[in-house]
Amino acid sequence: MFHTAIFVVGELGALVLFFLVTKMFSRSLTLSSVLRGVLERGFLYIILVVDLPQGLAFFGALKIATRLKDDDKISNDYFLTGNLVSVLIVIGYYLISQYCF
Template structure:
């Protein structure tokens, strides 16, 4: 039970820090944060964190395929640089969560 509490705490605190990081990144690109983008990002990072915790690296490939598939027919005019930087930062943050959890155990 303590493991779940520690993993949850790492995720929640990390998401608060992440919100600040993405606020800065969106400012660099002249964009703004929306509630839907914040929630979508938190859900994606939660999924990736769980995938790493349960040692299912195929989930990373699955996630990548989903991101590409949803991007193919997207009419949204988000630049590729913005999309790439956002996703790389998000994945690096999840890897940081995972490394912190490994350090705690």
């Protein structure tokens, strides 16, 4: 239950942070991108909490596979920045949960 609380509160902060990132790159925040980000960060957080490092390799492979077909013309800087911020947020969740337990 405590992990869920950390995640939910963190995601509210992440929403604000990603709003700023999208404005910095002159993009708009869509509901589908928000939901996809929540799902990705949730997956990463669960992987870290249950200590399953193979999941990180799986996640990385999925991210690369989705970028192979570059139809949506998202810039690499935007993609990299968003992913780095997302991973740093999840690491923050994990560190907070480790500190509190």
